[in-house]
Amino acid sequence: MNNEKINLDIKVPTTCSLETRTCYSVPIGPVHPALKEPIQFSFKLEGEQIRGVDIKPGYAHRGIEYMGMKRNLVQVLYLSERICGICSISHPLTLTQAVEHAAGIEVPPRAEYIRTIIGELERIHSHLLWAGVGAHELGFDTLLYLSWNVREKVMDLLEQLTGNRVDYAIPIYGGVRRDIPEEKAHLAYEALDYYKGLLQDMIDAFLHDKSVEMRTRNVGVLSYDDAVALCAVGPTGRASGVKKDVRWDMPYFVYGDLDFHAITPEDYGTEPVGDVFDNIIVRLLEVDQSIKIIEYCLENMPQGELTSIPKVAALLNILKKAEGEGIGRHEAPRGEVFHYVRLEAGVEEPVVWKVKAPTYSNLMSWVPKFMGDEVADIPIIAASIDPCMCCMDRVHFVAQDGTQSDRLEEELIQLSREKTRRGSQ
Amino acid sequence: MKPDRILESFKQALGDGLLESHVVERSVGVVSPQTVYDVWTTVPRERLHDAVAHLCREFAPHISVISGDDLGDEVALNYHFTVGWSERAGEITFTIRTVLEKTDLRLPTITDLLPGALTSEREKQEFYGISFDGIPDGRNLFLPEDATIHPWRKDLEAETAGQVKRLVKWETRNE
Secondary structure, eight states: OTTTOTTTTTTOOOOOOOOOOTTTEEEEESSOOTTTOOOEEEEEEEEEEEEEEEEOTTTTOOOOHHHTTTOOOHHHHHHHHHHHHSSSTTHHHHHHHHHHHHHHHOOHHHHHHHHHHHHHHHHHHHHOOOOOOOOTTTHHHHHHHHHHHHHHHHHHHHHHSOOOOOOOOEEEEEEEEEOOOHHHHHHHHHHHHHHHHHHHHHHHHHHOHHHHHHTTTTTSSOOOHHHHHHTTOOHHTTTTTTOOHHHSSOOOOTTOOOOOOOOOGGTSSOOOOOHHHHHHHHHHHHHHHHHHHHHHHHHHHHHHHHHSOOOOOHHHHHHHOOOEEEEEEEEEEEEEEEEEEEOOEEEESSSSSEEEHHHHHHGGGHHHHHHOOOOGHHHHHHHHHHOOOHHOOOOOOOOOOOOOOOHHHHHHHHHHHHHSSOOOO | OOOOHHHHHHHHHGGGGGOOOEEEEEESSSSOOOOEEEEEEEOHHHHHHHHHHHHHHOOOOOEEEEEEEEEEEEEEEEEEEEEESSSSSOEEEEEEEEEEEETTOOOEEOOOOOOOGGGHHHHHHHHHHOETTTTTSSSSSSTTTTTTOOOHHHHHHHHHHHHHOOOGGGGTTTT
């Protein structure tokens, strides 16, 4: 694909201006049972067919980049973890890379392996979560319960390895904060064996099921050309046959040592169509790929330091003196996460912090996916890119009367204290 | 893809239009280290569209995001592209930087070349107050439709502050 030219004839999808007597406008969202997070779709319908769609995100804005540029870098790291609850390791992993590149901080090999392992465990849990959501959107709730039931194993493992089900707080600039000791590695092997034995069942349940196939084949199609022109990332692009995977294209951590490739429906033996069915194929096969990557890492992890700068005070001092700009990239479960930071000497905060989440890139691929499909397919097509609004919307904006409210802060602290007080319900 | 090749073709295509360029090399991997590259370039804003057109013609780029940087009297925009994907360790990040005076924040859109840039252009439009000539959809994206403030402009912080509800006092410690 490398030197092929992009098809430049693709029209930028914008609002449908189709206004005929048979054309109806139907808003879905910002809050709607078909959506797991707030976003507004305004559909233009002709009968049951979708003729146009306008997408308005921004309902989960919290101002995280703005806040980040007012905090020191260690605080920003923990803030970045809270950009998204599902890819809660992807953002800190990317931010640490960006800052390490800007400040020239080295990372010891063992830390690179641990980062890879936790990142891949997150991919397993995210893809299983998506499988459940996908099944639910198809109206196949038995499969939802099955998927989320088996997902618990990896959540338990993450809790045993890091202390938390989400927000693992593992990376720090220059390394990681926690080791995976020998006595815990066997838990990981046990979980991997569990998934290895289960994957074929998952594939049977999803890909060999008549009703799943009928609901998803040729539904929500994103063509290869559209995927490239609209810069789709992750499984959304790969389902359309775009072999784009940051881990393979521009390796980081230990991915440069690994033998793997970007998964497309071809690995399942079918031609990429770019429909919802292909999205399921790619995500299920990636679970298998992650299992193999984690196994390799557990077996080959060298002994050694966890971080090159163990003391946080020393780290802050180095970061305060650092000057430069850096890019961090990571293949999150949903696609490419991109962070850009610029540091200035003598300033504790990052002068610029730009976060790009996968849904930000995949936002526009929704438009060709919806076109021509039916109203009943809206929930599964919306879910097919595995959207994560809170990742994408990061800026909070509340139109107030112009005054700052101290009362709100006190109220929130009061509420949280009441909630967590010993003996309280 | 090797950065020399792409930089060389850029120099030929843009001539004086390439104000600055440098390549940052990094070694990745533990057992069998490989080299990956970040390329940083600066072009004047009159040549930005040409530069992106050249990139699209020759190298099939992917745009990750456009980041902005408030420099005081100027706003710098970094167009973060990646080129050479699908090649093992062959992808490089290619950043095109252009600097705009705050008195004249206008740029041509690149969505005619790369439709995927629309989300990012709309975001820069609302957050920095930059106008992109020829943008097919210039409405606010993340901010409410009627919002007129530009939250990432440091000279407009007072205006933004009036409309953002602060939850933590710590944020105001410098003010």
